Amino acid sequence: MAYEKVRELMESLKLTGMMNSLDFSLHNWGKGEKDVTELLEELLLAEVKEKSERRYLTALKYxxxxxxxxxxxxxxxxxxxxxxxxxxxxxxxxxxxxxxxxxxxxxxxxxxxxxxxxxxxxxxxxxxxxxxxxxxxxxxxxxxxxxxxxxxxxxxxxxxxxxxxxxxxxxxxxxxxxxxxxxxxxxxxxxxxxxxxxxxxxxxxxxxxxxxxxxxxxxxxxxxxxxxxxxxxxxxxxxxxxxxxxxxxxxxxxxxxx
Missing domain, CATH: 3.40.50.300 (P-loop containing nucleotide triphosphate hydrolases)
Known part of the structure; x- marks a missing residue:
C-alpha cells in the first residue's frame, strides 16, 4: 500500500523522473548496496534529469x-x-x-x-x-x-x-x-x-x-x-x-x- 501511495504522490506532484526510476532504484536498494540517503539521491537526480530534458524539448520547440x-x-x-x-x-x-x-x-x-x-x-x-x-x-x-x-x-x-x-x-x-x-x-x-x-x-x-x-x-x-x-x-x-x-x-x- 505504501508503494502505491508513493507512486500516487509522485504522479500528483508531477515527479515523472522519480516515478520512472522508482522500481529500478528500489530493486537496487533492496540488494543492500545503497542506504536510504543514496536511494533518495538517485531518485532526485533522475527527476533533475527529466526536468532538464523537458525544458530542452520545450525550448527546442519554440x-x-x-x-x-x-x-x-x-x-x-x-x-x-x-x-x-x-x-x-x-x-x-x-x-x-x-x-x-x-x-x-x-x-x-x-x-x-x-x-x-x-x-x-x-x-x-x-x-x-x-x-x-x-x-x-x-x-x-x-x-x-x-x-x-x-x-x-x-x-x-x-x-x-x-x-x-x-x-x-x-x-x-x-x-x-x-x-x-x-x-x-x-x-x-x-x-x-x-x-x-x-x-x-x-x-x-x-x-x-x-x-x-x-x-x-x-x-x-x-x-x-x-x-x-x-x-x-x-x-x-x-x-x-x-x-x-x-x-x-x-x-x-x-x-x-x-
Missing amino acids: SGLPFHKTLEEFDFSFQPSIDRKQIMELKSLRFLYEKENVVLLGPPGVGKTHLAVALGMEALREGKKVYFVNAISLVDKLKKAFSERRFEKTIGYFKSIELLIVDELGYLPLENEGAKLFFELVSEKYEKGSIILTSNRGFAEWNRIFEDEILATAVLDRLLHHCTIVNIRGKSYRLREKQKTGLIGTQLISSPGH
Whole structure:
C-alpha cells in the first residue's frame, strides 16, 4: 500500500523522473548496496534529469530551428576548407558566454545553416535562449512591429535572446527602412548577446545587401568587432545528393560558380 501511495504522490506532484526510476532504484536498494540517503539521491537526480530534458524539448520547440542536426552529423570531409578545430572551439560556446558573434560565409548548399543549427542545439542543451529566423522574415517582423508602435517591445524580446541565429542574409537586398531597423537590432545586441549569421555574400558585397555603404559599414563594425568568421569554399551538399540520383552531372556540382 505504501508503494502505491508513493507512486500516487509522485504522479500528483508531477515527479515523472522519480516515478520512472522508482522500481529500478528500489530493486537496487533492496540488494543492500545503497542506504536510504543514496536511494533518495538517485531518485532526485533522475527527476533533475527529466526536468532538464523537458525544458530542452520545450525550448527546442519554440526556437524556430528548421531542422535538428548536430555537429556530429556534419560531413567535414566533404568541406575541407572548414577548419574543424575552429568549429569544435565554437562548440564549447565560449563565444556565447563572452557575447561574441559568428558569421558563416559561403555559396548556397555548403552547410552554413547546418552549422548554425548545430551550434544552436548546443546552446539549447546549455539552457540558453535560442531563436532562429530567416533574415527577410526578421526584417519583416521588425517593420511590422515598427508600424504597429511596438518596436521597443520587439527589440526587447530579441535582446533577451542569448543566441539569435539570422539565416540567409544577402539572398535578397534590404530596402532602406528594413536595413535601418536591422542595424538597430544589431546595435542593441552589440556586446549584450550573440548573433550567428549566415550569408552567401562576402563582406565587400554587403553594400549591395543594404544599398547604403555607410549603413553596411556600421552593421559590419558591430558584428565583426567580437566575431569568429567561418569562410566556406566548397561544393553544395544539395547538388551532391542530386548527383547521386543522376539528376545532374559532376561538372555542375564542381563548378565554382555554384
